[in-house]
Amino acid sequence: MIIFDLICADGEHRFEGWFGSSDDYADQQARGLLDCPVCGSGNIAKAVMAPNLGRKGNQQAASARPAEERTEMPVAAKPVSNDVAVPAEYREIIGKLAEAQEKMLASSEWVGDKFADRARDIHYGDAEEKPIHGTASQEEVADLAEEGIAALPLPLPVLPPESKN
Incomplete structure (x- = not known):
């Protein structure tokens, strides 16, 4: 497979084209089978692109450094929280709701x-x-509802007593 960056005639729309070979691209281009996926223009050409060359098997990647040269990873200056930002008034309401539910369950x-x-x-x-x-x-x-028996869900999740630590 070969991937070419293609561009439509106006030069506004750039996109990738995947072909079995360079000859497949030339054949499809000659038969007018290539269209811009954005505007539909049939006037398509190869765009300038950097070659994708693989390394030789006996070469290391240029970015790899020996272990003794590596430095520590940078650390954020402030601790980062993964908690969802909840407004203080919501936390207060949920806290009061939890207290009321706890009294009811007791x-x-x-x-x-x-x-x-x-x-x-x-x-x-x-x-x-x-x-x-x-x-x-x-x-x-x-x-239960069909029999006229009221059953309501608790506002907050509850662990069964045998599951609590």
Whole structure:
């Protein structure tokens, strides 16, 4: 494969053309098969380009330096943070929301993946009425809603008690 930088007649649009050989380029050019992908002009020519020459197998790359000559990598003057910039008022709101959720969870029982069954038991009077929290699939939540049982998602993610360190 050979890659040529090509240019349209106006000289405004420069683009690459990939050919099997230099002869393939000449053949396609002679048959009028080359068009500018931007403006559609059929008047295409090779643009001036630097040759892409490979190194000989016994030569090192010019940029490689022996290990003893290498210097340390530059370090940023200030530490860089990967945190997303969140306005202070949002952090405050999220903090208050987390506190409220923590208080609610402290007075609620974790029932894990038995949430839908336990919610039904409480709703139909088969179990003591008390706040519960756990996990449920979307289908289970939809079924609860059809039965008139309210089930709301928690505002912030919660780890099951057995997962906490």
